[in-house]
Amino acid sequence: MTTSNPTTPLSGGGTPSTGTNVSRRANRRQLSKFWIYVLLLVAGLAFGLPFFWTISSSLKPITELFVFPPTVWPENIRWQNYADVFTIAPFALFIWNTVIVTSLAMIGQILSAAVVAFGFTRFRFPGREPLFVLVLSTLMLPWQVTVVPQFLLFRYLGWINTFAPLIVPSFFGGGAFYIFMLRQFFLTIPRDLDEAAKLDGASSFRIFWNIMLPLSKAALATVAIFSFIGHWNEFFGPLIYLNSPDKFTISIGLRYFVSNPFESDEPREAILMAASLITAAPVLMLFFAAQKYFVQGIATTGLKG
Amino acid sequence: MAAATASSWWKSPTQRREALEGYLWISPWVIGFLLFTLGPMIGSLYLSMTSYKIGGTPEWLGFDNYIRAFSGQDKLFWDSLWRTVYFAVATVILGTVGSLLAAILLNQNVRGRNFFRALFYLPSLTPVVALAILWQWLLQPQVGFVNYTLYQFGIEGPGWMTSRQWALPSLILISLWAGIGGGRMIIFLAGLQGVPIELYESAELDGASTLQRFFNITLPMISPVILFNVLLGVIGSFSVFSLAYVATDGGPSYATYFYVLHLYYSAFTYFQMGYASALAWVFFLIIFVLSFIQIKTSDRWVYYEFS
Structure with missing residues (x-):
């Protein structure tokens, strides 16, 4: 996104014509x-x-x-008010829990989305095209359809009130959005590079690890940023899977903060505002630090989707 | 893939090996899809035909759950569905138009574009719980920012989220605030920047007015992006949950009780897993039909450039 972009009709772009x-x-x-x-x-x-x-x-x-x-x-x-946030509720613990869940889920998503995208771009196999369409179609599948059996499955596994339901699924595919984004990027990397490596006897894993990933740093960073924000802000998963305050992530911790009266009856609006800002701060700061990746990432997905 | 037409292109040992390796690389997604998507979908279809409480055994009901929903036995079904439709229509139309206008503004050759783009985008990054809390305070009837601003203009603001009449518009307002400047706007912006400048130049030479150029060049050229945004916008709006759950908890007296809240309460408060699964499938079919209609009718209004 450069500053010398063409203008659109409202400002009347184009070359000036002659005459009065x-x-x-x-x-x-x-x-x-x-x-x-x-x-x-x-x-x-x-x-x-x-x-x-x-x-x-x-x-x-x-x-x-x-x-x-x-x-x-x-x-x-x-x-x-900002100090009170941490004394009235175990907010530091909420943040710590969120850091654990977010970082592990993020690693899972990046790795597995990259692996799967690599499979879709660099190998020919029967059913590749329909399978990829299937990947994309899950983008339009509302999560509400699967939530009840998923809950029952995780309950059967004894994962309720643990971080596992929030982390483990990330390692299986990493989500259609990220697979799509990385695939688009991998397609731009010339095949000659892997062909040459293959002739030298490199395995696909080496090609993936030593050629594709290092060349895709920008795309991986974009996935990492979106994944971070997605997990940091996630509400529904923690809401149904976590039920004791010592396990709460920041989103449901903040809600717990609102709905539970602590020691005093004094109005807590100011502290709530402080807590909300603390919750939003990492995401907002990340945005300012990495605006470029945001814009590119979203734009690619929308235009080629 | 042209190669796929040749019947057995993968039958040679090297090709078989390549195919096998390919399956191996995509296997995490395949396993995840089976375990966390397809499996649960089938499970949910089965459960939707049963009465199931956690810990018990499912009891076969056939279509009873669906009948209970559609026949009006469960008053909240139609009630929450229509409320959701109302919310979705309002937020998709206003949100899409708003995002497009914001993108057009940002696409002008003016100073501080990056600053404004960042400013417009920020609300969409705010975590939904923070969003709800923040707006509860902004819409506070007596000393809230919104009513205070209205008061400056001599208008007495309503009770917003505490009012049965205004609670739903409040949530629409919040969704628009958080949604207009988000990903949808960035996608529109990229779409606008993809329109070839020559088209505008030749139109201007032909004496086309600003509005003519907008309707005859800009809109057709970005129509695929509009379709994409509307498609995902409909799904997103129908799925509204967290905002209503935190800000109003469906109230006051069901004024913001949306479909997914009904699903959530059926499953996780009343533990009617069977009925909740039926609600989930009805929801899935609604989304599916709506998406299908949009994609099918799109060849009438979406312009694809052939190069």
Whole structure:
């Protein structure tokens, strides 16, 4: 995504034509530019202000929370709200649990999606095309259809209230979305490279490990980022599989925080805002650090899907 | 694959070896598909014809679960289904149009595009529980940000999530806030950037107005992307669960009680695994039929460029 992109109709791209039209058209273009900035600003405020309000509320002392009219920025900033998040609930433990689940599931997804994508790109076998269509069609399968028997299966295995149901399935295929994304990428890597390696007697595993993976760092990073966010934000799985607070991940921990009164009856909105921001922070920071991968990753999937 | 037409191209030993290796590499997905997708789907089809409580043995019912749902014996079935349809129609239409408009804005040659793109995208990254909590506070009737802003304009805001009438619109609003700037917008943006500039240039030379160029060039050229977004948007909207579960828990008095909440409560609160499986299959068929219709009718409105 470069800055020198072609413009679309609203700003009137294209070469200026000859004649008296030119100045009038330039004028019109200036005007529409103005309205574009106005619209961008309005939309920007609509998306940005709720975040600002949340940050502001998270720093308010209880006394300032319910005054009317509300203060835009706290008169007395109370940083203590952020510390309280960790003392009122075992939030550090929730974060730790989430780190474990997220990292293991992420490793599983990257590895197995890469393995499967490699199989689909570098080998010819009967049924390859229909099987790949089947992979893609699972993208459109709502998880609700399989959730009850899956729950019963994991219950039978004794996996309820463990992290296993949240991690183990990631190692089996890693999800259609990621297989598709990596396959698209692998297809762009010239076959000559593996042919040459094959002539030198390299096994497919070596080709996969020493040629494909190192050349696919950007694509793997994209998968890693999406996988991280997916698991960090996951709600439904932890909700049905984890039932004791010491096992909670951050999503259901946060909900537990809302629905369970702890020692005092004091309003906890400020602390809740702080807790929500702490929950969202890793994902938001990751986004700022790796914006490029996001945009490329999503765009590839949408355009070639 | 052209090779596939030659009847037995894989019959030689090297090709057989290649095929075998290929199966080996994709086997994690195959095993996962059988264990976690196909197996459970068949299991769920069987369970949907039974009455099953955890720990007991399934008791064969035939189609009774389905009859119970469709006949209106279970009032919440139709009730939650129509509510979900309402939510889906609103969020898919407004969301798709909103995302497209946002993408068009970001596709203009203006300063700070990357900044605005990041800003628009952020809400979609917010974890759903945080999203629910944050908006509960923003929509707080007395001192919430939204009602305070309305108050500045002399409007008395409603009770939002605490009001039976406004709870559903509140959730639609939140979904739009979190959805407009997300992946859908980025996909539209990539689609817009894929439209050849020459098309606009020659149209401008022919004197086509901005709106004409939008409807005659932009829309047809990005129609495959629109189909993709609408398809996934419908599935996503029909599956709405977490937001409603955390923000309103289906309330007040069922005002935001969606289909998947009904499924969830049937399975994991009342432990009616058989009935919940029937609900899941009905859900699957609805999604399947809707997707099928969209794909089948798409050749009438989707323009594919042949190169």
